Amino acid sequence: MAAKALTSDQLLHVAERFKALAEPSRLDILQALKAGERNVGEILEKTGLGQANVSKHLRVLHAAGFVERRKEGVSTYYRLADNDVFRLCELMCGRLEKEAHTRKKLFA
Amino acid sequence: MAAKALTSDQLLHVAERFKALAEPSRLDILQALKAGERNVGEILEKTGLGQANVSKHLRVLHAAGFVERRKEGVSTYYRLADNDVFRLCELMCGRLEKEAHTRKKLFA
DNA sequence: AGACTCGATAACCATATAGTCATATATACA
């Protein structure tokens, strides 16, 4: 249980991964991939973001290991690397819900 | 299981929480609190960060609901709000370890 | 080859924020 303290180098790496999830646009992209593999054009449609913008976000997500990609002809298909993204988001959402609940009780 | 898609407003809130964890210094502070309640001076010592800097980081962590505080005399004691931080970090660390393992295999 | 499409990249700007220094606020104590 009691994990060892992380070195400053390890903290840097962990922080970098969290940073990849610390952008609404990137979370939106990940959501778009939840249903399955999508190419960039489909992600553009689904999210309404700009093309260059999405391309950069995908690069960040790929560098952080949250998505994998596959080229097919002229297009690139992206997919979630695993389900950790949702475990992480569900934990965060759980916190938000708990908080909302507390707020509601305060004002009840 | 299949959580509904989040609204852009919800994405913003989730991203904000991740952003609070997306800084090595803040992760370090959270680590310092793992063993239990600490006042700001003790956190300064433990982390080696500047006073004003730590104070601002603590404000962010508190706003995000990761830490709670208690004033006692002239000092303020901070503690972890719950164990979610470690669940989140352990998930991230697990990813890093898996990745390191894959890299090792590639170079083996 | 030439035209077209998809996606990545570079240049640029605007904004956000980590870090620092100086100062303010609040409590304790002589």
Next chain:
DNA sequence: TGTATATATGACTATATGGTTATCGAGTCT
């Protein structure tokens, strides 16, 4: 009351990064 200590806050700078526009490169089709 005056002084010292602990923490918070404001001002400022340097850096990082999200978004946009323009351009590039690769693959496809005629």
